[in-house]
Amino acid sequence: MKQQMINYWQSLKEQEQKLLIVAGVVFVIFALVMGVIKPLNKGVEDAQKDLQKQKEFHTWVSKSVAQLKASGGNKAVAGNRNLTQLVNRTRGRHGIQISKMQPRDNTLRINIDNVEFNKLVSWIDELTNQHGVKVANLDLGEEQQQGYVRVSRLVLEI
Template sequence: MKDNLLSWWNGLAYREQQLVAVCSVFLIIGVFYWGIWSPISNAEQDAQMQLVQSQKTLSYVKQSANKIIAAKQAGKASTSKGSLGSMVNTAASRYGIVISRMQPQGNKIQIWTDDVPFNDLLAYLNELVQTNGLSLDTFDVTETDVPGLVKVRRIQLSQ
């Protein structure tokens, strides 16, 4: 291999040897730059951007966690205003929702209703979760023949 390369080199004219040498230098510089330097530099920039994004995400998660903790503490304070059943019934009457069946189970309660406007149901659940500090564990509804109305198969809330 070395002999073949050396014989090829000796077969070239002096100007051709100079041209091949200069092109070889540019080729080596190009391979170094695009094969080694540029990928490392791009990887470093990508890692720095990913670090900044991760720090922003961590900050957001910490802020959200603090808000959740504050909301849970506020919810615990407001849940002491009455029993779970009375909170559910009071909020239902405010939204005109008729509960067909209610089954308390310790710190949980399951409710069923017949046809109820979906938007009213969402506002009702929002009040129970946001204002009263309850957790929505299960939400199972089916559509009815009337647009906008749903039948609640089962909703389970817990303190």
């Protein structure tokens, strides 16, 4: 087989040999570009798009949290009302499932595994503007499903 290839190569004219060498080099370069460089560039572009989406989400959440904190305390304070009961009563109207609640003094720490961000904002808005509850701390994480967040810590106080 090898000898046949050598014989075939030697039977070609010099011009044909040069043409085959150039075609081979072009093919190798094409294979490298299509098989290595192009997928790497696509991966970099995808990573940049993901980073941009994460930055936009972070900015949006930060603005929303700042807006919620700024609007807190506009109404009369809940006073002696039980904060836990208030949270349980209002969360149902917004379809929020709380995974953990820890009451302490006049504060309530809440964890929510998966909640639609707009429902969370609406619920916190009701608590702050209608019931005088203040948001002392809010830590959010993005869920895989678009528009949903994980509340790792929401501290409410009266």
